[in-house]
Structures are given as C-alpha cells and as structure tokens.
Amino acid sequence: MTQNPVRLGLIGTGRIGQVHAANIASDPETTLSWIADPFVSGAESVASRHGGRVTDDPEELLSSGEIDAVLVASPTPTHVDLIARSVELGLPVLCEKPIDLDIDRVDALRPRIAAAGVPVALGFNRRFDPAFASVRERVAAGEIGPLEQLTIVSRDPAAPPAAYVAVSGGIFRDMTIHDFDMARFFLPDIVEVHATGSTTFDPGAREHGDFDTAVTTLRAASGAVVTIVNSRHSAVGYDQRLEAFGARGSLQVANAPTSLVSLSTAEAVEAKPPYQDFFLERYAHAYAAELRAFVSLVHGRASSSPSFDDGRAALVLADAATRSAREGVAVAIDLS
Amino acid sequence: MTQNPVRLGLIGTGRIGQVHAANIASDPETTLSWIADPFVSGAESVASRHGGRVTDDPEELLSSGEIDAVLVASPTPTHVDLIARSVELGLPVLCEKPIDLDIDRVDALRPRIAAAGVPVALGFNRRFDPAFASVRERVAAGEIGPLEQLTIVSRDPAAPPAAYVAVSGGIFRDMTIHDFDMARFFLPDIVEVHATGSTTFDPGAREHGDFDTAVTTLRAASGAVVTIVNSRHSAVGYDQRLEAFGARGSLQVANAPTSLVSLSTAEAVEAKPPYQDFFLERYAHAYAAELRAFVSLVHGRASSSPSFDDGRAALVLADAATRSAREGVAVAIDLS
Amino acid sequence: MTQNPVRLGLIGTGRIGQVHAANIASDPETTLSWIADPFVSGAESVASRHGGRVTDDPEELLSSGEIDAVLVASPTPTHVDLIARSVELGLPVLCEKPIDLDIDRVDALRPRIAAAGVPVALGFNRRFDPAFASVRERVAAGEIGPLEQLTIVSRDPAAPPAAYVAVSGGIFRDMTIHDFDMARFFLPDIVEVHATGSTTFDPGAREHGDFDTAVTTLRAASGAVVTIVNSRHSAVGYDQRLEAFGARGSLQVANAPTSLVSLSTAEAVEAKPPYQDFFLERYAHAYAAELRAFVSLVHGRASSSPSFDDGRAALVLADAATRSAREGVAVAIDLS
Amino acid sequence: MTQNPVRLGLIGTGRIGQVHAANIASDPETTLSWIADPFVSGAESVASRHGGRVTDDPEELLSSGEIDAVLVASPTPTHVDLIARSVELGLPVLCEKPIDLDIDRVDALRPRIAAAGVPVALGFNRRFDPAFASVRERVAAGEIGPLEQLTIVSRDPAAPPAAYVAVSGGIFRDMTIHDFDMARFFLPDIVEVHATGSTTFDPGAREHGDFDTAVTTLRAASGAVVTIVNSRHSAVGYDQRLEAFGARGSLQVANAPTSLVSLSTAEAVEAKPPYQDFFLERYAHAYAAELRAFVSLVHGRASSSPSFDDGRAALVLADAATRSAREGVAVAIDLS
Structure with missing residues (x-):
C-alpha cells in the first residue's frame, strides 16, 4: 500500500x-x-x-x-x-x-x-467482533439453512450511576441499541417490536422511570424472530452471547474465557474463572477492526461499516421498544 | 413400607x-x-x-x-x-x-x-426432571440471590402432522403450555404476558393459522421476567435448556448428551453427537418421579405434584399468549 | 425370540x-x-x-x-x-x-x-461401556486414521482398606488390570511394558509394599503407544477418561456428568457437580450389556465377550508392570 | 520507572x-x-x-x-x-x-x-504462559493439596523436515525438552526417568533412528509422578494440555480456542474450529512476558526466568530419556 x-x-x-x-x-x-x-x-x-x-x-x-x-x-x-x-x-x-x-x-x-x-459510519463496534462477524458470514453462506431465530443475551457487568441513567435515554436507547444493531446485522428488515421492561434491583432505574431488566422481541420481514435478553448487571462478568438458529442447525457465540484453566474438586468440577468484565476488553479486536473498516470507507474502498441509516434504524427500534414496554403494545416498524 | x-x-x-x-x-x-x-x-x-x-x-x-x-x-x-x-x-x-x-x-x-x-394432579412431568428440580431448589435456597430472569429454550425435534396442528389448540396451548408451567414452577405469580408468533417453515402451521416459532415473555409480580423461546423443530434433537439468572449468578441446564464421546479433527474439535431426540427419552426419569409423587398424594403424604389449579393457570397463560401474539397487545393476568 | x-x-x-x-x-x-x-x-x-x-x-x-x-x-x-x-x-x-x-x-x-x-468369558465390563465401545468401533472404522496413541486416565474414588491391599496382588493386578484389558481392546498385540509406581498418600500401600500411584506405558506391535495413568484416589469422583489419538484426529471419552446443571458466580463459571463416585453407577449399562453378550455366547451366537485368553493376557501385563516398576526395566511381552 | x-x-x-x-x-x-x-x-x-x-x-x-x-x-x-x-x-x-x-x-x-x-536465562517460554503460570501458583498455594501427578500432553502440529530431524538431537532433546522444563517448573527435583519411544508415521524419524511418538514418566523426590505424552504431529492443531492432580482436586489447562463460535447440526453438536496451529501464536503472550522477566533480571530485580542450571537439568533429563527409550531401563537422576 x-x-x-x-x-x-x-x-x-x-x-x-x-x-x-x-x-x-x-x-x-x-x-x-x-x-x-x-x-x-x-x-x-x-x-x-x-x-x-x-x-x-x-x-x-x-x-x-x-x-x-x-x-x-x-x-x-x-x-x-x-x-x-x-x-x-x-x-x-x-x-x-x-x-x-x-x-x-x-x-x-x-x-x-x-x-x-x-460517508458517515456509526460506531456499532460489535459488528467487527470476530465471533459475531464469523457467525453472520456462515449464516449468509447457508451453513445452518434459513435463519429462523436469533437469540441475544446481553448483560452489562454493573449498572451505571443514577446520574447517568437520568440522561441516558433509557435502557433501550442506551444499552439495547447495540443489540438492535446486532439484530439488524443479521436481519436488516425488522417489521415489529415487542418489549417487556422491569426493575428488579437498581434504585437508580426506579428513580428515573427506567428499567434494569428488559426482553425485546423483533419480527423480521422474513418471519424470523429475534429475542434480546438484557440486564444492567451480571455477577459473572460481561455476558455477551448469541445463538443463530436455522432450519439445519445453530451457531453459538459463547462468552470470552479469561483463562484456559479449570479447577475440579470434591465441591465442583470444571470450574473456570469469571468472564471478561469490561466491554473494552471484550471488544478490543472489534474496535481495531472498526477503525480499519472506516479507513477503507475513507479511501472509497469496500467497507463493512454500519451507516448513518443503520444508526437511525437502531434508534427507531429503541423508540419502539420504549413505547412497547411502557404501553403494552406491539409496535409496527417501517425502516424503509 | x-x-x-x-x-x-x-x-x-x-x-x-x-x-x-x-x-x-x-x-x-x-x-x-x-x-x-x-x-x-x-x-x-x-x-x-x-x-x-x-x-x-x-x-x-x-x-x-x-x-x-x-x-x-x-x-x-x-x-x-x-x-x-x-x-x-x-x-x-x-x-x-x-x-x-x-x-x-x-x-x-x-x-x-x-x-x-x-386430589387432582396435572402431568407437568418436567417439574420432576432432576435438573430443573435441582435448579429450582438451589434458587429457592438463595444460591444465586433474588431471581431476576428465567430464560427457557424449548424446541421440539420435529413439527407435528398438519392434522394434529388443526386440533392442537395452537402452539401456546399445545407446546408452550409445558414452559408456562415451568415458568410458574419458579415464579407462580405471573402478572403479564407478551407473545410473538411467526411461521417460518411449517406449511401445516400456516394452513391452520398457527405458529411454528414463538417467543413469549412473562412478567412476575416480583418484577422478574421470563423468556420462552419455542420452535416446532430442531435439527440437533430435542432442545430443552433453562437459565435462572439472579443477582449473584446463574444456574444453567444444558441439553442432555447422548454420549461421553467427542471427536476432534482438522475440520472441527470437541464435536459431540446430537442430543436426545424424543421427550420420552429426555424425561424418562421425570415420568417415574411424577408417578412416585402421585402415589404420595394418593397416600395423603406431602407431594410436589402440580395441582389442578396449576393446570388451569398454564391454560390461562396460553390463552393470553395466543391473544397477545394475534392482537399485538400485552395481556394482564390475574391468577388469584 | x-x-x-x-x-x-x-x-x-x-x-x-x-x-x-x-x-x-x-x-x-x-x-x-x-x-x-x-x-x-x-x-x-x-x-x-x-x-x-x-x-x-x-x-x-x-x-x-x-x-x-x-x-x-x-x-x-x-x-x-x-x-x-x-x-x-x-x-x-x-x-x-x-x-x-x-x-x-x-x-x-x-x-x-x-x-x-x-466358552469362558472374563468380566472386563468396561468393554461394554457404550462410550468405550463406540470409540473402539469408530477407530476400527478408520474415523481418526491409524491409531498412534491411546491415553487412559483411571483413578478410583478412594483407596481400599489396608487389609484389602495386603491380599490384592498389588495395584497393577488389582486395579490397572482393567486398563490393561482396555488397552488390549484397542491394541491386542502388546510387545513391551514400562511402569513407574509411587506411593504418595496411602499408608496402607506403603505398609504392604504396594503403590497408590502408577503410570504404565505399553508398546503395541504396530508401534502405537498406550499410556495408563492411575491413582487409588480421586477427590472429584471416579475418574475414567480415554483418548484415542490417530493420524487424522482423536476421539475422547469424558467423565460421566451427574447433572445437566452448572453454576456461574463471581467466583467461578460453568461449575458442575462432581462426577459419579462409584464403579457400579458409572458402569451400570456396561454390566447389563456384559450379561447380554454372555447370553449370546451361551447360545453359540456371536459375542463380544472377552475370553479366558484376554483374562490371561491382562494378568501377564500386570505381572510385567509389577516387575518393571520394581526393577526399573522395560519388560518384553509375548502374548502369542 | x-x-x-x-x-x-x-x-x-x-x-x-x-x-x-x-x-x-x-x-x-x-x-x-x-x-x-x-x-x-x-x-x-x-x-x-x-x-x-x-x-x-x-x-x-x-x-x-x-x-x-x-x-x-x-x-x-x-x-x-x-x-x-x-x-x-x-x-x-x-x-x-x-x-x-x-x-x-x-x-x-x-x-x-x-x-x-x-545472569544467564534460558528461553523456556512456556513458564511464562498465563495458564501454566497460574496453575503452578495455585498448586503452590495449596489449592489442590499435595501434588501427586502431573500429566502433560504436548504434540506439535506437524513433524519437522527429515534434514532437521537429522541434526535435532532426537525428539527428547529437541521437543520434549520443553516438557522436561515444565515438569521441573512444578517439581524441580526429578530422581528417575522412564521413556518409551516409537515411530508410527514419520519416515524422517525412522531414517534417522529417531522417534515421532514418545511417552516419558518422571519420578520426583516427593514421590509425585509426571507423565509426558508427545507426538510430532497433531491433526487438530498444536496440542498443549496439562493436568495437575493433587489430593484435593485437579487443575487443568485446555487447548487455546481460536474462536468463541460453535456449530450444532444433525451430524454433531458444539463443534468448534481447530486449535491454534503454531507455537508463536499459542505462546505469543509468553514470549512477551519472558522478555519482561529478563529485563527484571538485567536490572537485578526479582525474576522468574529459568536459569542456566534449569537449562542444564532439562538436557540431563533429555539424555536420560533418550537412553531409557533405547535401552529399556529406568535411569536414575541426580540434578544436585
């Protein structure tokens, strides 16, 4: 070069x-x-x-x-x-x-x-994670047949301070927005959103009318259904899993281990240390790859960067989820 | 005796x-x-x-x-x-x-x-599965702190014949009903139901206005949220998993392996044979334990059998899920 | 029938x-x-x-x-x-x-x-274990190419009483004899034995001049090498693993889980309960299959039962290992 | 600084x-x-x-x-x-x-x-691998009780060219020497060596009187027994595992995964891609840590670097293993 x-x-x-x-x-x-x-x-x-x-x-x-x-x-x-x-x-x-x-x-x-x-690119870094990117590529290649369900478990290590919650826009716009983009990475054309929010542990969320626990389901135009399970905390470390389920099998992304070592005793066997505790650790490779894709975009070369419209779509889904969780209705979506 | x-x-x-x-x-x-x-x-x-x-x-x-x-x-x-x-x-x-x-x-x-x-007992055999029963007991003992989320993946090996679908009452009353009871095994007091249904592969489901794919979320009075992911088919065998997620950790039930053997080659490592393919295999122990619990009930001894009212509650949830999926509304529930 | x-x-x-x-x-x-x-x-x-x-x-x-x-x-x-x-x-x-x-x-x-x-059959029940039998069949079918190494880890839950050790014939004749037969199940023609014995924890073994810890290597006529790692105790439960390593991959037998449940907390993730603690539990299926094979033998039908000569061969290897461990020499074997 | x-x-x-x-x-x-x-x-x-x-x-x-x-x-x-x-x-x-x-x-x-x-330090980089170093530290801290057995599986991805084999000094001096040092990382005082060598696949090894397959057992002064299983090739990638077995449990080092993704289909479930294929990948962190330890040594600060005498000891064990495998005798060792 x-x-x-x-x-x-x-x-x-x-x-x-x-x-x-x-x-x-x-x-x-x-x-x-x-x-x-x-x-x-x-x-x-x-x-x-x-x-x-x-x-x-x-x-x-x-x-x-x-x-x-x-x-x-x-x-x-x-x-x-x-x-x-x-x-x-x-x-x-x-x-x-x-x-x-x-x-x-x-x-x-x-x-x-x-x-x-x-060109405007959005910083949805998880698209550049080697595991998620590889699953998407293998799904696209037909390895598991038509995609029928996508199940995302996404839990942060610990809830943010109440002051942050107050200005965050709520869990769907602040946290789930990454999962909405991940859903659209596999299934861009989402047509319906249902969401359930709850407050189970965080006084800050309660104080500001926000949720600390949420489950969102998205229906794609193809009929495929996405499930997103969120929590604002996770005792075991950053919990970032995904299962792509198709007619011929499934591809799963496990949490990133922090060690190759496991312990077996009379109390428990094959016990491993907790998962990585921070998004900067978990997605270190993704941030570097995101930068390389942006450079390609700047050079006018092919780029896998999520676009401004991808950023807008994630916000549309977050707004819909917020409304669905508050009003108890499914919300129809038109991303065109 | x-x-x-x-x-x-x-x-x-x-x-x-x-x-x-x-x-x-x-x-x-x-x-x-x-x-x-x-x-x-x-x-x-x-x-x-x-x-x-x-x-x-x-x-x-x-x-x-x-x-x-x-x-x-x-x-x-x-x-x-x-x-x-x-x-x-x-x-x-x-x-x-x-x-x-x-x-x-x-x-x-x-x-x-x-x-x-x-006494009338309902045949919700999964309550007697050693894995599910042990998780419930450990949750009740506080091992993972307050229960915040329960996530159930429940997929049948293969869709039933169209003739059966026609009279089945629909996926929620016929299949998810087991998962509704499992949800209530952990969280008896459910107050709200959201459901999303879809038809992704089964012409029989399409023909009879039923779904082959469904995701249901339940909110408990405690605020805990249950997610149930269903499919009428599963290429890898009967898929029956559960995660109880609490403030201090999680307990997970994996699929039942059919062998202790794994294969590693230049193509893939640690590959295991598919899971058990049939509910009678997977829940063989559960059916035997269910019978023993019923005998206790007949003898007037303590019994863990689900009651008639448990059977009714599961149907109430199934009806609510059916309505939610069809009408795009969250349905409030009163099981008292 | x-x-x-x-x-x-x-x-x-x-x-x-x-x-x-x-x-x-x-x-x-x-x-x-x-x-x-x-x-x-x-x-x-x-x-x-x-x-x-x-x-x-x-x-x-x-x-x-x-x-x-x-x-x-x-x-x-x-x-x-x-x-x-x-x-x-x-x-x-x-x-x-x-x-x-x-x-x-x-x-x-x-x-x-x-x-x-x-017909005289020897009660080497492990040949009838579904996992070991399946690995042998798959090796024979060429799934991993020519067999080059067989590695057996075989540890009892707890050391026997000193009085038993005194008349047991020593660890190689009493305990490793099962592993010698397992070795010959895959590689019947053993030509050389090296063994190392040690006493690391059991006063009974020390008192009677026996070992509580042993490693034996066997060379087969084909050049394949078998390693047998033994201990008279195991805190995690009965430890019975095997790896068949071939030119194109390997087949592994894991320990039998006692539950499908794993626990994840801030201290450790994916922790499972200890393994089965007793040979009668671990090999329950094997004893039943052994009986069925013996019935076939009695009926003059094909049988996979180990023969009297298999029983003799295991004893020859046990004698050789005992001598090798005591005298520090490799012992040549002629099983013909 | x-x-x-x-x-x-x-x-x-x-x-x-x-x-x-x-x-x-x-x-x-x-x-x-x-x-x-x-x-x-x-x-x-x-x-x-x-x-x-x-x-x-x-x-x-x-x-x-x-x-x-x-x-x-x-x-x-x-x-x-x-x-x-x-x-x-x-x-x-x-x-x-x-x-x-x-x-x-x-x-x-x-x-x-x-x-x-x-100061002279020897480049036994594996001592600096985070997994092996952590197991050694945890063993030293008594987490599994007294160490009774150490089992090392160490297989290279592919056999070296015949020309290299000719001048390599043989498998024990060229390849197992790393494992001898790993053994001494846990159990410095080795008193006896048994080795079995075999040639199962590599014409180059056969031509030059070397082995491509070897199993070595070492006895430590404490009575603990080390087993080292070697092969010059491995279809699944670089195979580097270790189990420290103690009176109260065991610590295991698994192979390094190359991905968080697993595939499940009707043919096989939970299949992962092959392991890392090269020592420079597998031990990348170890080389960096080795350099930092050497810098400490140069500065006269505490250093975990293996010494010249560690390098000599590994060669003494390699010589003994070579003799043991060729002559069929156990070889007594005095490293003092």
Whole structure:
C-alpha cells in the first residue's frame, strides 16, 4: 500500500476516545493529527502518548485543514452538530452510537448527509467482533439453512450511576441499541417490536422511570424472530452471547474465557474463572477492526461499516421498544 | 413400607400411557389393575406386558371398585369428563396436560373438584426432571440471590402432522403450555404476558393459522421476567435448556448428551453427537418421579405434584399468549 | 425370540454379584435359578428380591442340573477351581477379573478349558461401556486414521482398606488390570511394558509394599503407544477418561456428568457437580450389556465377550508392570 | 520507572528472533540496539521494522559497547560460545533452548558462568504462559493439596523436515525438552526417568533412528509422578494440555480456542474450529512476558526466568530419556 496514512481528528478523549487513539497510533494506515476535548488535559494526555495537536474546541480541529476524517467520541448531545459540520466540510465521520436520543433531530440531519455525499459510519463496534462477524458470514453462506431465530443475551457487568441513567435515554436507547444493531446485522428488515421492561434491583432505574431488566422481541420481514435478553448487571462478568438458529442447525457465540484453566474438586468440577468484565476488553479486536473498516470507507474502498441509516434504524427500534414496554403494545416498524 | 401397593387404573395407552404402565409395573408401591382404551388392542398389548384387566370403556374401569386412583392419558377432549367422574367416585387423578383447550370448561370443573376434596394432579412431568428440580431448589435456597430472569429454550425435534396442528389448540396451548408451567414452577405469580408468533417453515402451521416459532415473555409480580423461546423443530434433537439468572449468578441446564464421546479433527474439535431426540427419552426419569409423587398424594403424604389449579393457570397463560401474539397487545393476568 | 431363558447360577453375592442378579431378573432372556454363597444370608437376600434357589455350597449349584451357565463373582482365589469345575460339567462361565493372581495357576487351567471346548468369558465390563465401545468401533472404522496413541486416565474414588491391599496382588493386578484389558481392546498385540509406581498418600500401600500411584506405558506391535495413568484416589469422583489419538484426529471419552446443571458466580463459571463416585453407577449399562453378550455366547451366537485368553493376557501385563516398576526395566511381552 | 530502556543485542533473526524483535520494539523498557545474523538480509529486514544497527558478525554486536544484554536466538551449536563470550563481557544473556545437545559442553560452560557472576536465562517460554503460570501458583498455594501427578500432553502440529530431524538431537532433546522444563517448573527435583519411544508415521524419524511418538514418566523426590505424552504431529492443531492432580482436586489447562463460535447440526453438536496451529501464536503472550522477566533480571530485580542450571537439568533429563527409550531401563537422576 503506497497511500499516505489517513490523518484523523479525534473529538472526545473518554474511554472510547482513548481506545481509538491507541488503535490509530498502532495502525500504519492512520495518523492521529488532531485531538479535541473541552477538558483539554484529557486531550493532552492522549497526545503525549500517541501524538497529535490539541485543542479544546472541535471547530478548530474540523477547520484545521490538516485532517482527512473525523472520529466523534464525545457525549451524545454533541453528535448531530459535529456530524453536520464534518460533512459540510467534506470530512468522513465515524460517530459513536447513538446518533442522538431524539429521532426528529436524526431525521433532520439525514437529508443533509445525503446531500453532502460524504460517508458517515456509526460506531456499532460489535459488528467487527470476530465471533459475531464469523457467525453472520456462515449464516449468509447457508451453513445452518434459513435463519429462523436469533437469540441475544446481553448483560452489562454493573449498572451505571443514577446520574447517568437520568440522561441516558433509557435502557433501550442506551444499552439495547447495540443489540438492535446486532439484530439488524443479521436481519436488516425488522417489521415489529415487542418489549417487556422491569426493575428488579437498581434504585437508580426506579428513580428515573427506567428499567434494569428488559426482553425485546423483533419480527423480521422474513418471519424470523429475534429475542434480546438484557440486564444492567451480571455477577459473572460481561455476558455477551448469541445463538443463530436455522432450519439445519445453530451457531453459538459463547462468552470470552479469561483463562484456559479449570479447577475440579470434591465441591465442583470444571470450574473456570469469571468472564471478561469490561466491554473494552471484550471488544478490543472489534474496535481495531472498526477503525480499519472506516479507513477503507475513507479511501472509497469496500467497507463493512454500519451507516448513518443503520444508526437511525437502531434508534427507531429503541423508540419502539420504549413505547412497547411502557404501553403494552406491539409496535409496527417501517425502516424503509 | 407396609402399605399395600396403590391399585391404579390407566385410561389411554398411547405413548405416555405406555410409559406410565411400565413405570407402574416396576414401582413396588403401585399395581396396574385396570387399563381402558377404546382401541382395546392397545390396552391388551399393555396388559400382556405389565398385567391388569382390560376394557374399552373407561366407566367400567372407574366403577370397578378395584382401583385406588386413576391415570388419565387419553386425548385432551376426554379429560374434563374423566376427571369429573373420578373425583365423584372419590378417586384421585393424575391427568395429562392440558386439562382442556377451553378455559370455560376448566372453570366449570373447578368448583366440583374443590367440593369433592379429592386430589387432582396435572402431568407437568418436567417439574420432576432432576435438573430443573435441582435448579429450582438451589434458587429457592438463595444460591444465586433474588431471581431476576428465567430464560427457557424449548424446541421440539420435529413439527407435528398438519392434522394434529388443526386440533392442537395452537402452539401456546399445545407446546408452550409445558414452559408456562415451568415458568410458574419458579415464579407462580405471573402478572403479564407478551407473545410473538411467526411461521417460518411449517406449511401445516400456516394452513391452520398457527405458529411454528414463538417467543413469549412473562412478567412476575416480583418484577422478574421470563423468556420462552419455542420452535416446532430442531435439527440437533430435542432442545430443552433453562437459565435462572439472579443477582449473584446463574444456574444453567444444558441439553442432555447422548454420549461421553467427542471427536476432534482438522475440520472441527470437541464435536459431540446430537442430543436426545424424543421427550420420552429426555424425561424418562421425570415420568417415574411424577408417578412416585402421585402415589404420595394418593397416600395423603406431602407431594410436589402440580395441582389442578396449576393446570388451569398454564391454560390461562396460553390463552393470553395466543391473544397477545394475534392482537399485538400485552395481556394482564390475574391468577388469584 | 422363541428360546427359553438361560438358567443362570450365580456364585458370590457381593457388590458385583448383586448387580448381576438384578440384571438377570430384568432381562427376559435370563432366569436366576441358583445362588451360592458361603455367607448364605447374602444369597437368601438376593433370592428374596430376584428369585432362585439358595445354597452355601457352589458344588450344589454346579451339579444341580438346573442351570445352563455360571456367573462367578466370588473372591479371586476361588476362580480357578470354579472355572475348572464348570467347564468339566459343560457349563459356560462368566468369571470376574482377575482369573487368579498367579500366572502359573492360570496357565495350568488354560489347556483344560481348551480341551473342554466350553466358552469362558472374563468380566472386563468396561468393554461394554457404550462410550468405550463406540470409540473402539469408530477407530476400527478408520474415523481418526491409524491409531498412534491411546491415553487412559483411571483413578478410583478412594483407596481400599489396608487389609484389602495386603491380599490384592498389588495395584497393577488389582486395579490397572482393567486398563490393561482396555488397552488390549484397542491394541491386542502388546510387545513391551514400562511402569513407574509411587506411593504418595496411602499408608496402607506403603505398609504392604504396594503403590497408590502408577503410570504404565505399553508398546503395541504396530508401534502405537498406550499410556495408563492411575491413582487409588480421586477427590472429584471416579475418574475414567480415554483418548484415542490417530493420524487424522482423536476421539475422547469424558467423565460421566451427574447433572445437566452448572453454576456461574463471581467466583467461578460453568461449575458442575462432581462426577459419579462409584464403579457400579458409572458402569451400570456396561454390566447389563456384559450379561447380554454372555447370553449370546451361551447360545453359540456371536459375542463380544472377552475370553479366558484376554483374562490371561491382562494378568501377564500386570505381572510385567509389577516387575518393571520394581526393577526399573522395560519388560518384553509375548502374548502369542 | 525512571530507568533508561535496556539496550538489547539480538543474535539470530529466525522465527523466534523476529518475535523477540517485535516484543522489544513494543516494550517501553527495552530498545533494540544491535542485530546480528550471518544472513545479514534477515537482520536488515528486522532492523527496517524495529530499528537497531545491523551486522553479520555477532562479535561486533557483543563488543560494540552499545548493548546492556544479549538475546541469543541463533542455531543451537552456536549457543555455548555466544553465552561464554557474553558473560566474559559482563553481558546478561537470554538464550533459546537447548543450551547445547552435548552435556559435556554444557558442563564445561557451567563454572565459567558461575565465575563470571553474570545472569544467564534460558528461553523456556512456556513458564511464562498465563495458564501454566497460574496453575503452578495455585498448586503452590495449596489449592489442590499435595501434588501427586502431573500429566502433560504436548504434540506439535506437524513433524519437522527429515534434514532437521537429522541434526535435532532426537525428539527428547529437541521437543520434549520443553516438557522436561515444565515438569521441573512444578517439581524441580526429578530422581528417575522412564521413556518409551516409537515411530508410527514419520519416515524422517525412522531414517534417522529417531522417534515421532514418545511417552516419558518422571519420578520426583516427593514421590509425585509426571507423565509426558508427545507426538510430532497433531491433526487438530498444536496440542498443549496439562493436568495437575493433587489430593484435593485437579487443575487443568485446555487447548487455546481460536474462536468463541460453535456449530450444532444433525451430524454433531458444539463443534468448534481447530486449535491454534503454531507455537508463536499459542505462546505469543509468553514470549512477551519472558522478555519482561529478563529485563527484571538485567536490572537485578526479582525474576522468574529459568536459569542456566534449569537449562542444564532439562538436557540431563533429555539424555536420560533418550537412553531409557533405547535401552529399556529406568535411569536414575541426580540434578544436585
């Protein structure tokens, strides 16, 4: 490859921003050119490790003329404006999920992106996990026959603080949104959503009218049914499993072991240590692959990046699930 | 034990009737005294193997004065009358599920049973499976903390014939009813039902307005959520799994292996043979334990048998799920 | 099948004798006709459950004229005389392992059996275990290519009492003898034996000059190498595993689970209860299948029963292993 | 840590040399200063990726005055002289196994190292594998009680070329030597060696009087017994398992999975893709940890690096196993 490295501007230096920075630094196809964060000390800390110029103002980064594309890892409320400004400047964007908590703002942005003709990718990193990606490929290859059911178990290690819950948009927009995108990774055309929410343990969820426990079922146009089982906590570690069930068999993704060692005693046999406890660990490979796919997109090569419309679709499903869980109705969906 | 064996009358000699007959014959606490089946050759075949007098008329069996209790394994439409007549005669009954497909007939029977004061047990055999029973006991003992989610995967090996589907009452009353009882084995007080049904492969289901694929979620009064994933077929064999998820961990029931042998080659490693393919195999121990519990009930000893009201509750949930799947609404439940 | 049931005489009513009695009673092809035990109350107890006439004198059983074949489950020192007398009377014998602890007595018996032309089967029950039998069949069918290594892990739940160790003939003749037969089930033609013995925990073994820990390697004429890892105790329950390793892959036999349930908590995940703790549980199916094979042998039909010569071969290997472990030499074997 | 990075000289740029170079480059505590290889293009290729000056003459590297320590990854016959020269110059050495194929040369070197007082570490990388290291730590902590048996299955993916076999020193010195060191990682004081070798598939082994299949048993001073099962090929991928068996239970190391995905169909269930196929993949973490331990050693801090004497001990065991397999005798060992 003789192309120059893609010069990237990173906006936001929280947990995911830091992961992006490290991946950019170690990928020969990318350079970290500019870093923006209102908390400029965070940006400076990242720059000291991985290089790049620093600003507390994203606009300085965007209009620097020294970047080829933008990574948006700032808080959700900033996403729409940053995407809009980036595409206005002709800069491709990889934006963390969700685009926004308000579908109206998303829909207002949609025609501007279409008009600009600049690629916008959504940070649904799980599409790049080797296990999920391989199952999708094998399903597409017909290995288990027509897909009839997709069952996703997705539980976070621990519930977020109440203050976060208050502004999160609720469990479906904040957490299940990843699972909605995973569902659409296999079955893009979802036509109906049922959801059941409950509060079983988290006072923060109760206080803010949110759920800590949820089960969502999605019906695809093909008739296939997706089940998503969520909890905001999991004593055994991050619980991320999937089963694709088809007419001829099933493909299953197990939790990632943290060790090859098992213990057998008179009390219990074949006991293993708990699973990985954090999404950055579990999806480390996925974040790196997501960056490589975005680089392909920037270069105009084929890319498996989820699009702006994928980000919008996940939000539509999250809104529908929120309504279904609150009102006790199935919600019909039209993603076209 | 110095009590005489319980003299049992068996009505119906289909698959389950035959299992009961063999278990009665090999249990020292029971004797197979009378066998009734309109297809009298079936009754005669059972009698030749396990003893007992034979009739084509259940009434002859019930009024023989030679039985202490009745096992009803005849077709569903006969259950209500046979239970009614048995309790009238003071004979405890173990009746196969469902009591009936019509909740009105079940409700009409209810006060007659209460008035008679004769025990009626429902044949929800899975409560007696050693794995499910042990998980329930460990959950009750607090091993995983408060129960927050119960996830049941229940798939039959192959879809029934279209003629059977036509009279089955639909997937929820015919198949999921076992899972509804399993849900109530852990969480008796269910307050809400959502269901999604779909037809993905079975022309018989399509023809008769039934589903071959279904996902049901139940909310318990405690807030715990039950998910039931059903399919009418399963290429890998009978698929019967359960996960009880609590605040401190989870207990899982795996499918029953058919062999201790696994194969590893350059193509795949640790491959095992398919699971048991038939409910009579998978639940062989459960049927025997169910009989022992019924004998306890007949003797007036403590019994873990599911009651008539458990049978009614499962039907109420099945009716609600049928409505939910058809009308796209959550259905509130009052089982009191 | 129109043949009359085989009338069996059972000599010895210890643990294995009782298993045989129950299997005979429940097998329609066999009848328990006579039971002999010097401790006649043991014989009477068995007869009360499973039928049969009782004596304290094996000769009365053998010469009764009322039996078609003999099961010898009495102490090892009685085996040679009982086999000799049985074949003299034309009665096929199924004798528990080992034939004797003294190869000279075995060799003296050998021509008498050959001359009598009466079938003698050895009670190497593990050949009838469904898992081991299936692996052997699949190896023979070429599923893993030429067999290069066979690795057997065989550990008893707990060491026997010192008094038993004193007369046991040592770990190789008493315990490993089953594994020697399993080795020959796959690779009959063993040409060399190396053994290492050690005493790591059992004062009884130390006191009587025996080992509680042993590893034996056998070389087959084909070049394949067998490894047998033994311990007289195992905290996790009866440990009975096998790996057949071939040029194209391997087949493995896992320990038998006692439950389908696993527990996951913050301390450990996928923990299962300990394995079956007793050989009668682990090999229950094998004892029943062994009886059926012996019935075939008695009827002159094809039988997979291990022969007297198989019993002799296992003892030859046990003697060689004992010598190898004591003297630190490899011992060449000629089983022809 | 404010210490300057350790300036390393790397001798040999084959497979392991390249791994070392990449690890040095990505470890902030180390710098790759000099690279020597008679095939200077290999050294140049490494330098272009990871930096460092290049020479075809190791002496130039050693006497450059620009390195603090040496990594020897050149062919075995060069090891003794390079170690000798390094310690003469006061440079700590990490040398790949084996030190040499000739114990006399090793013993001649021993006093020179002792006299120099310069640390020499042996590249037994498996000690740094997280799984093996954790099992050893847990055994030492008493988690399974006194260690009674250690069982190692160690099979390479594919046999080396005949030309390599010819100069390898034989399977015990070339391949099992890693397992001998693993045995001593748990049980340093080995007192007896039995070995059985066989040739089952590899014409190269046969041609050069070597084995392709071997089983070795080691007796430790404590009475514990180690079993090592080796093959030069493995259809399922690199097979590296270990079981530590103690009085109170066992700890097992499974093969490293290459995916979280399993496939279930009507033919087989829970089938996973083959294991990692190459030692550089399987032990990637171990090589990095080995480097960090060596840096500690160079800094005079505590280090878990295996020593020169560990390297000698493994060769003593390999020599003993070679003799045992050829002559059919157990060989007593004195490692003191």
